Amino acid sequence: MKRVKYYNIIRKHGEDILRSKGMYTEKTCIQHGTFSVYDHSLFVTSMCLRISKRLRIKVNEKAMVRGALLHDYFLYDWHEPIKENRLHGFKHPKIALNNAQKEFQLSKIEKNMIKCHMFPLTPLPPRYREGIILCIADKICATYETAGGFKKRLIGKFRRVDVNA
DSSP states (O other), X not given: OOHHHHHHHHHHHHHHHHTSHHHHHHTTSEEETTEEHHHHHHHHHHHHHHHHHHTTOOOOHHHHHHHHHHTTTTOSOTTSOSGGGXXXXXXXXXXXXXXXXXXXXXXXXXXXXXXXXXTTSSSSOOSSHHHXXXXXXXXXXXXXXXXXXXXXXXXXXXXXXXXXX
């Protein structure tokens, strides 16, 4: 399945989320490396679709897309060195769920996906297939985003080394 098809599925089920004020806020906050929270959310959502299609896992596509788009809907820059941002990895799922519930009508699957996506950092595992897929997709994407930043820095350092010196 091509990226355009994933994007069309995301738009079909999440158009209201993509147009929300909170998603515009996400564009201004960095998540991992140089990826914004918005970019990360789209990357994770498309990875969820890719995993479910590739492994032929029957899912509620609408719930999975919406839960994945909102899984990091915490709406602040967690890199700011302030007390409230300590333990972000443990606390942000609950904050994201509270923010999402204020703006959107969420199904039980979507709520569980948002609340449990940081398992095992948070004690409760996801109850639904969509949430398990989100946990896996989020970790794959976060690793890629973070490693990409390390790779760029390493390449930059090696380029500055003069081999003839």
